[in-house]
Amino acid sequence: DAKTTQPTSMDCAEGRAANLPCNHSTISGNEYVYWYRQIHSQGPQYIIHGLKNNETNEMASLIITEDRKSSTLILPHATLRDTAVYYCIVRVMAGANSKLTFGKGITLSVRP
Amino acid sequence: NAGVTQTPKFQVLKTGQSMTLQCAQDMNHNSMYWYRQDPGMGLRLIYYSASEGTTDKGEVPNGYNVSRLNKREFSLRLESAAPSQTSVYFCASSEASAGGLDRNQPQHFGDGTRLSIL
Numbered sequence: 001d002a003k004t005t006q007p008t009s010m011d012c013a014e015g016r017a018a019n020l021p022c023n024h025s026t027i028s029g030n031e032y033v034y035w036y037r038q039i040h041s042q043g044p045q046y047i048i049h050g051l052k053n054n055e056t057n058e059m060a061s062l063i064i065t066e067d068r069k070s071s072t073l074i075l076p077h078a079t080l081r082d083t084a085v086y087y088c089i090v091r092v093m094a095g096a097n098s099k100l101t102f103g104k105g106i107t108l109s110v111r112p
Numbered sequence: 113n114a115g116v117t118q119t120p121k122f123q124v125l126k127t128g129q130s131m132t133l134q135c136a137q138d139m140n141h142n143s144m145y146w147y148r149q150d151p152g153m154g155l156r157l158i159y160y161s162a163s164e165g166t167t168d169k170g171e172v173p174n175g176y177n178v179s180r181l182n183k184r185e186f187s188l189r190l191e192s193a194a195p196s197q198t199s200v201y202f203c204a205s206s207e208a209s210a211g212g213l214d215r216n217q218p219q220h221f222g223d224g225t226r227l228s229i230l
Contacts, residue, residue, distance in 0.1 A: 034218065043116070043202050043221030044155070087154075100219060102154035 004088045004103055011109040018075040020106055022088030025069040032091045033064060034100065035073045037084040044087065044102070047073065078110045114138050116222035118203050124228045125193045133188040133225050135203030143206045144186035145170075145219065146178060148199040155202065161186055193229045201225045 005023040012018040024033060034049040048055055048062045050071075055062045061074040075082055087105040119134045137144065142163045147155040147170075157170030161180040175197060177189045186205075190197060202224045207217040 041223075043204075043223045044219075046218035046220060049218060100155070100157075104152070104154055 004090055006086075006088050006103065006106040008104070009107040009109065011111055012078050014080060014110050014112050015077055018078040018082065018108055018110070020073040020075075020086050020088075020108065021070065022072070023070045024088070024090050027068050027090055029068075033062065033068075033071050034089040034091060035060070035062065036087045036089065036100075036102075037082075038087070038105070039081075039084040047086075049091075078108075080110050080112065082108065083110045084108060116203055116205055116220055118201075118222035118225050120225060121223070122226045124230065125190075126230055127194060129193050129229075130189070130191050131193065132190075133201055133203075133227075134185070135187065135222060136185045137203075137205040137220070138184065139205060139207070139220065140183070141205035141207050141220075142183070144180065145204040145206075146176075146186070146188045147202045147204065148172065148197075149202060149224075150199050158188065158201075195229050197227065198229045199227060201227060 032049050032051050035047040036044040037047055038044045048057055048060050050062045050064055052064055052068055062071060064071045085105040085107050087102050089100050116137045125131060145160040146158040148158055149155045156172050158172055158176050159167055159170055159178040161167045164180055164183045167178050167180055179187045202221050204219040204221045206219040
């Protein structure tokens with residue numbers, strides 16, 4: 001199973017882009033990269049996922065390197081409400097279904 | 113637009129008591145999951161249900177039972193609560209197909225049940 005490595009924490013200024021890195025050097029060809037976040041006292045919230053192409057939605061952009069060994073989640077204009085723990089996850093299959101393996105994530109602090 | 117609803121939000125139990133955590137989703141999802149979250153441990157999968165009528169063990173199933181009551185509801189039961197089961201419990205659902213073919217759909221989580229066992 002591919003594992004992910006993220007820095008423990010980072011901060012950015014409100015209104016600036018937040019670039020959150022993730023390493024997944026042992027990822028398999030059919031494994032997706034998922035990003036979730038967890039705001040204090042709430043359940044995890046899905047942000048975005050991708051296989052090999054860059055992806056963008058209303059929340060964020062996901063940039064995956066050509067060799068797929070790392071990726072970056074970009075929040076284009078961070079707000080104070082984006083302060084949360086962000087989890088980079090590689091999807092693991094478990095029988096007829098799949099499970100998410102959450103690591104410790106990266107704590108993003110957005111400062112005014 | 114409720115999504116995934118968990119009840120209760122908070123509960124305190126004494127060792128040996130039993131209780132059932134309830135979870136319901138209104139997104140017509142086939143798959144449902146129960147996780148627990150402990151400080152420094154991330155989320156760990158307890159049980160999951162790929163479709164109505166099926167359940168499977170996750171990483172930490174001991175001390176728990178589940179019931180997939182219908183497509184909407186997936187309950188988690190502690191028969192004899194222990195202090196080691198003090199945790200925050202999250203339910204999630206996803207749109208994996210009933211045939212078990214996973215389209216890599218994301219999981220949607222409830223806001224959790226905070227359970228303390230004395």
